[in-house]
Structure formats: structure tokens, C-alpha cells
Amino acid sequence: MTAAWWSGNCSEKLSGAAGTRSARIGALHALSCRAKREVVGKQPFSLKQRIYALLIAGLGGTTAAAVSFAMSVYEAANPDPIPVLSANETVDTGRWLVTIRDARIGDIPPTGTKPFEPKRFLMVEMDLDNRSAGTSNAFQELVAIAEPAVEGLPRPTYYLARDRWIAGGINPNMSERVIATWEWPRDKPLPSEVRLTVAGQIYKPRDNLYGSPGWFRNGTAAVVVMPVGRKEPLL
Amino acid sequence: MSRVLGMALALVLAAAALYGMQHSTPGYGDITSPIAIDGKAGERVEEDTFAFGVARAHLARSLRTENFGKVKEYTTSGVWLLVEGAGVAKVESLTLTSAEWLGPTGIRYALSQRFSNQPGYLVNERLDPGLPTPLLLAFEVPEKEVAGGRLLLARSALIPLDEQLRIDIAGVLPNSVSPSLTILRSEGDIRWAIRRE
Amino acid sequence: MPSKTVSERRAYWGSMAALGLVLPAAVLAHSWGSLAEWYDRHGREPILVEGGVSPIYAGAAWRLVYLKRLPGPSAKAAVVLAEFEARVGKDTASMAGMCRIRLTDADGRLWAPTFTLEPIARKAYPGIEERPLCGGPAFAEAGPGGKVDMVATFLVPHDAVDLALLIGLAEAEPDTLLLKP
Numbered sequence: 314m315t316a317a318w319w320s321g322n323c324s325e326k327l328s329g330a331a332g333t334r335s336a337r338i339g340a341l342h343a344l345s346c347r348a349k350r351e352v353v354g355k356q357p358f359s360l361k362q363r364i365y366a367l368l369i370a371g372l373g374g375t376t377a378a379a380v381s382f383a384m385s386v387y388e389a390a391n392p393d394p395i396p397v398l399s400a401n402e403t404v405d406t407g408r409w410l411v412t413i414r415d416a417r418i419g420d421i422p423p424t425g426t427k428p429f430e431p432k433r434f435l436m437v438e439m440d441l442d443n444r445s446a447g448t449s450n451a452f453q454e455l456v457a458i459a460e461p462a463v464e465g466l467p468r469p470t471y472y473l474a475r476d477r478w479i480a481g482g483i484n485p486n487m488s489e490r491v492i493a494t495w496e497w498p499r500d501k502p503l504p505s506e507v508r509l510t511v512a513g514q515i516y517k518p519r520d521n522l523y524g525s526p527g528w529f530r531n532g533t534a535a536v537v538v539m540p541v542g543r544k545e546p547l548l
Numbered sequence: 549m550s551r552v553l554g555m556a557l558a559l560v561l562a563a564a565a566l567y568g569m570q571h572s573t574p575g576y577g578d579i580t581s582p583i584a585i586d587g588k589a590g591e592r593v594e595e596d597t598f599a600f601g602v603a604r605a606h607l608a609r610s611l612r613t614e615n616f617g618k619v620k621e622y623t624t625s626g627v628w629l630l631v632e633g634a635g636v637a638k639v640e641s642l643t644l645t646s647a648e649w650l651g652p653t654g655i656r657y658a659l660s661q662r663f664s665n666q667p668g669y670l671v672n673e674r675l676d677p678g679l680p681t682p683l684l685l686a687f688e689v690p691e692k693e694v695a696g697g698r699l700l701l702a703r704s705a706l707i708p709l710d711e712q713l714r715i716d717i718a719g720v721l722p723n724s725v726s727p728s729l730t731i732l733r734s735e736g737d738i739r740w741a742i743r744r745e
Numbered sequence: 746m747p748s749k750t751v752s753e754r755r756a757y758w759g760s761m762a763a764l765g766l767v768l769p770a771a772v773l774a775h776s777w778g779s780l781a782e783w784y785d786r787h788g789r790e791p792i793l794v795e796g797g798v799s800p801i802y803a804g805a806a807w808r809l810v811y812l813k814r815l816p817g818p819s820a821k822a823a824v825v826l827a828e829f830e831a832r833v834g835k836d837t838a839s840m841a842g843m844c845r846i847r848l849t850d851a852d853g854r855l856w857a858p859t860f861t862l863e864p865i866a867r868k869a870y871p872g873i874e875e876r877p878l879c880g881g882p883a884f885a886e887a888g889p890g891g892k893v894d895m896v897a898t899f900l901v902p903h904d905a906v907d908l909a910l911l912i913g914l915a916e917a918e919p920d921t922l923l924l925k926p
Binding site: 446447448473475476478481482484485486487488489518519523524525526 | 575576577580622623624625626648654655656657658660661662688689690
């Protein structure tokens with residue numbers, strides 16, 4: 314590093330008669346200039362250096378932000394096509410492997426007990442494989458009916474096929490068959506085909522709020538289109 | 549030339565330090581995870597608010613319950629791990645709501661929710677101070693996740709930095725898996741009985 | 746040394762020293778609310794009442810009629826039947842929540858009431874299962890000036906002595922009422 318970089322102030326001559334105040338300042342100034350030259354490597358950064366550093370950091374940050382923004386704009390404009398699958402094809406949602414097996418309409422829910430008041434149910438049978446590190450019942454949020462869109466359709470009840478009873482959490486690496494059961498409104502026509510969306514989930518080791526690990530919704534992993542079977546007689 | 553090299557090296561070092569710090573900083577989940585208290589089957593393991601002891605364990609391919617003559621069979625793709633023990637509150641009446649089987653691979657299997665009405669089942673019983681309560685726990689786990697696992701018990705899974713019992717039950721684990729076990733209702737202190745087929 | 750460096754150093758060490766004060770102060774300022782709340786919950790002693798005096802709590806006058814020990818369902822436990830009453834005031838009648846009732850002993854242990862009244866108590870005192878549950882609905886029904894007679898049963902070990910009834914109402918908490926016989 315050359316002295317010319319930083320010593321601009323030091324080359325200034327301070328005039329004044331010996332013994333006056335300004336002379337004392339001039340002497341001090343010269344002293345500090347010499348000290349500066351001697352310990353040049355340990356000096357705090359000069360204004361110029363700081364400006365350079367700020368410029369570089371600012372330019373770098375701006376470039377990073379611009380690239381990130383451009384990428385998200387590009388991704389939003391060119392979304393990955395959502396695969397459209399049919400029955401018995403496995404959807405990888407990130408956390409779960411979902412294989413929808415069958416959709417049917419009936420008047421007896423999976424418990425096998427016919428309700429006292431006649432009702433109609435849309436039952437979607439699926440295999441679920443939990444790929445996360447702990448038991449979870451988040452599968453109940455995965456599958457939704459996109460078509461036919463029915464206003465005010467109540468949330469489905471999930472039954473465990475093994476027990477013919479309401480399903481709780483599903484363990485990792487222990488694939489289970491469950492039956493999602495929607496009670497179909499009496500005044501709505503029964504579908505002959507359904508279009509189901511299967512939501513994806515993404516694992517974040519640190520979320521944006523607390524930095525805690527967790528699974529978060531991540532768009533739609535796949536759409537499954539399948540015919541709806543019927544178990545006659547129906548009301 | 550050497551100055552430029554030095555600066556490049558410093559940059560690389562700084563980046564490496566930042567990367568190391570980013571990846572070694574414990575996350576919120578680690579910082580607030582429960583504090584484990586280790587124990588073994590057959591002994592009283594305790595934390596501030598409750599104590600628990602494991603007495604027996606059973607393994608079965610299938611479980612049956614018999615309630616007032618009504619038999620129900622519970623099958624599984626793994627094995628059933630049944631744990632019999634007793635718990636007592638130390639200060640205040642409470643119910644334990646978090647029980648997990650921690651497999652040797654680090655995967656956690658929550659207490660089975662398939663026996664909602666079983667008397668004596670962990671989540672159905674309240675623990676009172678000074679009155680040890682016999683408790684039954686059932687887990688559904690893959691067979692290879694039984695050996696080397698631990699029983700995790702806590703008041704609640706939601707309280708950060710709470711204490712959690714981590715009990716090694718290897719001493720009471722049977723060597724083989726029964727094809728089927730039946731849980732019967734029973735009168736008296738222990739509200740169930742286990743019958744081997 | 747040049748004067749500039751000296752002043753810089755002074756500022757540096759001054760700032761470092763200030764950090765030692767400012768950091769704890771910032772933490773304290775930030776967590777003051779939580780600390781106060783914690784103290785409210787844990788540091789407060791219940792309002793203690795001995796004998797038949799009727800104190801005012803949550804706008805009502807409370808009285809412990811009796812605590813009776815009955816044989817328990819097993820050898821190690823005893824049943825305690827508590828009968829208590831509240832004369833409802835204007836504030837009490839508008840309360841919505843249910844009471845949190847606990848039985849305490851000399852060691853400060855706390856027992857929650859049994860979910861249903863113990864059979865032995867129901868047999869010994871027929872009609873107690875008709876009593877209302879301690880809480881808003883019963884107070885509203887009795888109305889201001891009305892009296893609510895309540896009971897609760899507890900299961901306690903035989904070594905529990907100096908029993909007392911602890912009553913808490915969400916609207917009046919963190920204050921609680923400790924009724925000693």
C-alpha cells in the first residue's frame with residue numbers, strides 16, 4: 314500500500330509562528346502523519362476504502378436481489394406443469410406418498426353402519442405412506458375435490474380401512490389404507506367423475522417466523538382424475 | 549499479486565466461516581426441545597411434575613380387545629408394542645398427553661390412537677399426587693424399530709423446554725413376538741388384563 | 746499516541762461497558778410483561794379463609810360447609826366430599842366460565858375433583874348428584890342474591906392432612922380463594 318492513498322491531508326502545510334497555538338497543532342499533525350506512515354497496516358480504513366466496500370456490498374446485494382426476483386418472476390410465468398394422473402398412480406407430495414385407489418358413492422359409510430337418516434357419501438380410498446420422521450395426521454389436509462366444485466361441501470372424515478373407524482395419526486414407513494368420506498349434499502347431483510387435487514408439502518429446517526423446523530404447504534403436487542363408481546341401490 | 553491472493557483467501561475463509569456458523573447454529577427446534585431424563589424399566593423415573601415406572605412390555609402381531617363380550621381385532625403392518633407401568637403426579641393432578649416410541653433410527657411413533665375407550669390407557673387416566681395409577685400404553689411400530697428404542701413420556705408435546713422421560717425398556721422386552729394378545733377389562737386397581745392366546 | 750486514537754479507544758471501551766448495562770436493560774424491558782404475568786400467576790398467594798367467614802370473591806360470598814372423609818374405592822385412597830356454597834352477587838351472575846376447584850393439603854399438593862361424584866358419596870348423601878356444577882350457568886340461574894349449593898368429590902392418599910378447598914374463577918384470576926374448614 315502506498316502512502317499516496319491516504320496521506321493527502323498530511324502533505325498540507327500548516328503555517329504559523331513557533332510557539333503559537335497553530336504551530337503546536339502543526340507539530341502534532343506532523344507527528345500523527347509520521348505515526349500513520351509507520352503503522353500503516355493497522356490503520357482504520359479510509360473513507361475511500363469504505364466507499365469501495367459499501368459499493369461492492371451494495372452492488373452484490375442488489376445483483377443477488379435482482380437475480381432472485383427475476384427467477385421468481387420466471388418461475389411464476391413458467392410454472393412446472395402439474396401432472397394429471399389417474400387411479401393407482403403414486404403422487405409424491407414431499408411428506409407423503411399418496412396412491413388414490415378408488416372413488417365410489419354409497420349410502421353406508423366405511424364404519425358399515427347405515428345412518429338412521431338416509432345419507433349419501435362420496436368415498437375415496439387411498440394408500441398413504443408417511444415419509445417424515447414422526448407420526449402425523451396432516452394427510453387429512455392433502456386431498457381436495459376440485460371438480461365438481463360443490464359449495465358448502467363439509468370437510469371429509471378419514472377412516473382407517475383396517476379398523477373401519479376414524480383414523481388418527483399415521484406412522485412413518487407404515488403404509489395405511491384410508492377412506493376419505495364426504496357427506497354429499499342432498500340437493501347436489503352425484504358426480505360420475507372427480508378431479509382431485511393432491512397438495513404438496515415441503516420441509517423447512519428453519520421456518521421464516523421462528524426458525525423452527527416444520528412441514529409447510531407447497532402448492533399442488535398432482536391432479537388425479539378418476540371415475541366414480543356406484544353401489545346401488547341409492548336414494 | 550500476493551495482496552490480491554491474500555484478499556481472495558480472506559474472502560474464501562470468511563465465506564467458509566459464515567457457512568459453518570449457519571449450519572452449526574442450533575435451530576429453534578433444538579433450542580426449545582424437551583430436556584431428557586434417562587431411566588430404565590423397573591425403576592422409578594421422575595421429572596418435576598410426575599414419576600413413571602415401566603413394569604412389563606409385550607410384543608404382538610395382532611391385538612384384540614374384549615369389552616362386555618364385544619371382541620374387536622386390531623391388525624397392524626408392523627408389531628404392537630404394549631407397555632404396562634404406573635405413573636403418579638408429584639404436585640398437581642395432571643394427564644400425560646405425549647407418549648412416543650423413539651426407534652433406533654430416530655423416527656418417532658406416537659401412542660396409538662386406536663383404543664380410545666380402553667380403561668387404564670395413558671391418555672384416559674388422570675394422575676393424582678400420592679396415588680400411583682396403573683397405565684397401559686400401545687405403540688404400532690415396524691418390527692426392526694423395537695430393539696434399541698426408548699419410551700418418551702412428557703406432560704405435553706407443546707411446552708418448550710419441558711422435561712421428558714426417556715426410558716430404556718430393553719430389560720423387560722420379550723424375545724419373541726406373540727401372534728396375538730387380548731386386552732380384557734378388569735376390576736380393581738389395574739383396569740385391564742392381558743391374555744396370551 | 747495520537748489524540749484521535751485515544752478518543753477512539755475511549756469511545757470503544759465506553760461502548761463496551763455500556764453494552765454490559767444496556768443489554769440486560771433491553772432484555773428486561775422486552776420481557777417485563779411476561780415476567781409480570783408470571784409473577785401474577787405464580788407469586789400470588791390465595792385469599793385465605795378460615796372457619797365459617799364468608800369472604801367476597803368474584804363478587805360472591807363463599808362458604809365451605811364441610812369436608813368429609815369417606816372410605817375410598819381402594820385401600821390406599823380416601824374419598825373427600827366437599828360441600829360449599831356461594832351467595833351470588835351482581836358481578837358473579839354475569840360470569841361465563843366454570844370454576845377451577847382443587848383440594849390442597851399441608852404439603853401444597855393439589856388434587857382435581859373426580860370427573861363424576863364418587864359412588865360412595867352419592868350413596869351416603871342421596872341427592873347430591875342433582876347439585877349444579879360450580880360455574881357461570883349455575884350463578885346466572887340463581888341470579889343476584891341467590892344461593893348456589895355445590896359439591897365435589899376428590900380421591901386423596903391417606904397421608905394427605907390439613908385439607909382445604911381452592912377455588913378459582915377465570916374472571917377473578919389470578920386471585921384464588923382458599924377455604925379452610
